[in-house]
Amino acid sequence: MRTRTTIEFQHLTKHFGPVRAVDDLSFTVEPGRVTGFLGPNGAGKTTSLRSLLGLVRPTSGTATFGGIAYRDLPRPLATVGTALEASSFSPGRTARNHLLVAAAAAGIPRSRADEVLELTGIAEAGNRRVGGFSLGMRQRLGLAFALLGDPEVLVLDEPINGLDPEGIRWIRGLLRELAQQGRTVLVSSHLLSEVQQTVDHVVILSHGRVVHEGSLDDFGSSPAVVVDSPDRPGLRAALLAAGLPVADGDSGLVVSAPAVDVGAAAARAGIALSLLQPERAGLEETFLQLVGTGEGVGA
């Protein structure tokens, strides 16, 4: 029976000088499913993950694996497997040697390096220098490093970036399989569409704060309408005055509120509508609205 380990962020805050990269982040990642950690570039995903892994010292708050900080794990690579976006390789070292260096440090048998090279489909490139690797092959090597210790928890930062379509299908299958084995899988991405077929649960980050957490089903069904008027600025003012969250869409204003409230607000202000319809945008558009207006929604 596999040990089940959660990832727990508790009020994690990290400032870089005056910049609040991560602001009071709290959420829990459960085992047995794939959790998507989403947000645009600069939202604080990488800083959160690096704090979790002990690479960055948080300003306040904690990020732990079932209550244990990364640096206090007795066998870190056997508990947590990590592939970070910037996880880099010395170009002069071969892929296999890169894994052997890590295996030696973590007390993992050497034979495991060949196993994970096989598992990630780069066995035949194992004795080549990493300097000549494509981005897709580097991603696979990064994943091989993550799987080296056969870990209970996987933390993967943008693992799909740079993979070809075949590679994307492969990694989706792999992530699902790892979650079904009872492992905890946290996958970051700046594109919802990249992971929406894979993840069971999402945590959406914008400007260093969680703006949405839940299953993808709740996420898609959040009520929103598209509304427009010949007097769009007037309409916007009326909706804002009514305390409704307003964002700009392609064909009008997008309001995350039931249509009846939107109509009532416009009527009270005496504004004639030219359009009032339920939003049929995909998850991606809702996602973009959430993160695009992150300050308003997150506040």
Place this chain on the structure above:
Amino acid sequence: MINAIRSETLKLMTTRLWWVLALILAVYVGFTAGLLAGLFGALGDQLAQQPGAPALPEGMVPPIVYSAVTAVGYVFPLILGTLAVTSEVRFQTLTPTFLAQPRRGRVLGAKLVVLAIAGAVFGVIGLVVAIGLGAPILTATGNDAALGDTDTWALAGRVVLAMALWAIIGVGVGSLIQNQVAAIVVVLAFTQFVEPILRAGTSIWEWTATVGRFLPGAASDALVGASLFTAFGTAGGSTVDPLEWWQGGLVLLAVAVIVSIVGYLTAWRRDIT
């Protein structure tokens, strides 16, 4: 800690850096030792042919030839140690390194141990070349190569120790100055330019000479006990005795320890972003 040492050893052995530097070291030391042996050998011959001319002090030449390993070669273990740290910063391999071993002090400790051994190996490589080329040339020019002399082998041991200490000074420098270009520029500027000037400058007055012998290069020469520079330094009539060999060794060790501790407390514990 054993695992960290094993990992650092692999890290050093699995790129081309160490043997490229070892090769340059061998060529440079070989050239210098061969040249010195040839020059002094010929000089000794000439002096011997001229009646009344001062003879070279007995037994002075072989140590000068063999200590070329440290006299010109100490910068190689120093650079190896520095690059062992800064290349990890440059290629961002500190991320996987600290993921596999989150206790950063252990990583630095392991690097110091492994680089001390690598520095000693550089010392052995240098000696093989210096003695391998120098001794036959000395013998051919009618000098005693002093290979049966225990002093020669004691000197060889001190050369190996000095090279090991220079390598760990390099690790300390790298942990403190993590930018690879900056670190190499500092190392080269200090060893090739700043320190020689300071050593020449401090030798002018007695009180500055007292301080100047604590410069790392001077301490290294004191540890090894013979080199081109000390040979000419004493010939220049300085009244201040150089440090004892063990004092020189302690000075180098102190430099390594202080630089490493400062590096650990400052740059080494920084966020890895």
